[in-house]
Amino acid sequence: MTRRVAVTGIGVIAAPGSTRAAFWESLRNGRSAIRPMKLVPEGALRFPNAAEVPDYRASDYMDEKEADLLDRFAQFALIAAREAVAGSGIGITPELKSRTAIVTGTSSGGRTSEDREFHSLYAQGSSRVHPLTIARTMSNAGTSRIALEYGITGPSYTVSTACASASHAIGQAFWMVRNGVVDAAIAGGSEAPFSLGFLKAWEAMRIVATDTCRPFSRDRKGLILGEGAAMLLMEPLEHAQARGAKIWGEIAGFGMSSDAHHLTQPLAEGAARAMRLALEDAAVRPEAIGYINAHGTGTLANDVTETQAIRDVFGAHADKLAVSSTKSMHGHALGAAGALEAAATLMALDEGLIPPTANFTEADPDCTLDVVPNTARAANIEWALSNSFAFGGLNAVLAFRRGPR
Amino acid sequence: MPAALADRVIQVIAKTQHLPPESITIDQTFAELKFDSLDGMNILFAIESEFDISIPDDQAVKIKSVREMVDGIERLLAAKEAAVQG
Numbered sequence: 001m002t003r004r005v006a007v008t009g010i011g012v013i014a015a016p017g018s019t020r021a022a023f024w025e026s027l028r029n030g031r032s033a034i035r036p037m038k039l040v041p042e043g044a045l046r047f048p049n050a051a052e053v054p055d056y057r058a059s060d061y062m063d064e065k066e067a068d069l070l071d072r073f074a075q076f077a078l079i080a081a082r083e084a085v086a087g088s089g090i091g092i093t094p095e096l097k098s099r100t101a102i103v104t105g106t107s108s109g110g111r112t113s114e115d116r117e118f119h120s121l122y123a124q125g126s127s128r129v130h131p132l133t134i135a136r137t138m139s140n141a142g143t144s145r146i147a148l149e150y151g152i153t154g155p156s157y158t159v160s161t162a163c164a165s166a167s168h169a170i171g172q173a174f175w176m177v178r179n180g181v182v183d184a185a186i187a188g189g190s191e192a193p194f195s196l197g198f199l200k201a202w203e204a205m206r207i208v209a210t211d212t213c214r215p216f217s218r219d220r221k222g223l224i225l226g227e228g229a230a231m232l233l234m235e236p237l238e239h240a241q242a243r244g245a246k247i248w249g250e251i252a253g254f255g256m257s258s259d260a261h262h263l264t265q266p267l268a269e270g271a272a273r274a275m276r277l278a279l280e281d282a283a284v285r286p287e288a289i290g291y292i293n294a295h296g297t298g299t300l301a302n303d304v305t306e307t308q309a310i311r312d313v314f315g316a317h318a319d320k321l322a323v324s325s326t327k328s329m330h331g332h333a334l335g336a337a338g339a340l341e342a343a344a345t346l347m348a349l350d351e352g353l354i355p356p357t358a359n360f361t362e363a364d365p366d367c368t369l370d371v372v373p374n375t376a377r378a379a380n381i382e383w384a385l386s387n388s389f390a391f392g393g394l395n396a397v398l399a400f401r402r403g404p405r
Numbered sequence: 406m407p408a409a410l411a412d413r414v415i416q417v418i419a420k421t422q423h424l425p426p427e428s429i430t431i432d433q434t435f436a437e438l439k440f441d442s443l444d445g446m447n448i449l450f451a452i453e454s455e456f457d458i459s460i461p462d463d464q465a466v467k468i469k470s471v472r473e474m475v476d477g478i479e480r481l482l483a484a485k486e487a488a489v490q491g
Contacts, residue, residue, distance in 0.1 A: 046459075046461065046462060204446065204450055205446055206446055206449070206462050206465055206466075210461075210462060210463070221462070221463070222462070262441070262443075263443065264442065264443055265441060265442060265443075300466075301442070
């Protein structure tokens with residue numbers, strides 16, 4: 001059984017907006033949400049800026065006892081899943097509960113909670129840590145909490161492939177729906193990486209920009225970390241059409257590869273192979289792709305390598321397609337990145353508007369693609385790709401199609 | 406350039422990279438030594454500890470050879486000294 005897969009619900013909480021609509025409103029206007037960091041003490045790090053969810057209070061979304069059980073990353077997962085499910089209008093009936101999958105991605109899981117507890121142990125003379133530390137820090141906490149919310153008893157798990165986590169999660173869920181393993185899936189990613197210890201580890205890697213995230217610009221200085229979650233509700237296209245649901249778009253293909261090259265340096269060949277496999281899986285010609293939501297971290301290495309990979313896959317068509325990095329606006333939310341970018345890509349197809357690469361200054365001669373600098377562009381596009389390339393050389397690419405008109 | 410400083414830098418690089426110090430000379434580039442970006446980060450981290458300095462990212466990215474590393478450290482040490490005296 002092979003079925004077309006529609007996305008009928010999108011939930012987002014991230015720096016540019018705490019709902020799907022607010023997030024897209026920022027992106028379509030090219031508004032970057034990168035600001036001075038508030039979650040760690042000022043001056044503690046070489047880089048002062050990040051893309052934090054502004055003024056987030058868990059109690060706006062759940063009671064305090066509930067919030068106590070969950071690390072910020074799992075709270076984000078739950079909040080985004082609720083919006084996706086509610087927005088889809090799908091009823092998770094008793095029959096559907098065992099026929100629904102949940103696949104989430106996260107890179108660092110509940111490390112912020114772990115950091116706090118271990119600090120009390122190592123530095124504050126405590127002899128014990130909070131009894132919920134394991135439950136808070138486990139990377140599957142988001143998936144498990146979403147399952148509890150809806151009584152979902154189908155295949156449920158979490159994948160962790162650093163910056164590609166959410167794209168791997170969405171791809172796996174897509175395949176399960178397409179192949180008839182399940183009849184619905186909630187999939188995406190969530191991340192809340194703002195603990196001092198973890199940020200210090202990023203600082204030591206020297207790839208976080210001291211100013212802002214300027215993907216594909218000549219003067220780019222690195223990535224900017226972000227946080228948040230996005231979740232997609234997907235179901236067979238026929239089911240969505242039968243119940244008259246709003247269809248944001250289709251997930252049509254998924255490609256994965258491993259560079260087997262280096263722990264941190266990307267390889268164009270591995271990225272290109274994942275893009276080719278996604279196109280093949282979607283049974284679409286490269287020339288049909290109108291937009292690529294790039295991995296586009298804004299590091300020196302990624303943007304050059306990704307440009308080479310896109311040129312390798314698309315040849316002359318590389319000069320005809322639009323490529324933008326929305327990380328310039330929502331930051332690099334690591335294990336949530338692929339989900340935020342999937343959400344952006346779906347809304348771009350739905351509206352026929354390509355979100356820009358914000359903070360763009362000047363073209364880099366080594367990054368010669370049309371990166372839609374600073375201002376969104378109306379475009380009649382039917383097909384798009386979203387690229388995610390992780391540290392460790394693990395690549396995941398999703399292919400999306402505009403919903404039937 | 407003080408020879409003692411250069412020697413100390415070479416010792417730190419050698420230790421980080423698990424190489425014999427005599428295999429590293431002041432005029433070699435990191436590319437010639439086959440150091441990649443991860444090696445570079447490790448070396449910078451070890452150098453910061455050894456000399457109790459902080460090497461900003463925008464300076465770090467320009468260091469491509471042992472000599473440039475030694476020169477950069479010399480400048481940072483001089484600045485540190487000046488700050489203490491000032």
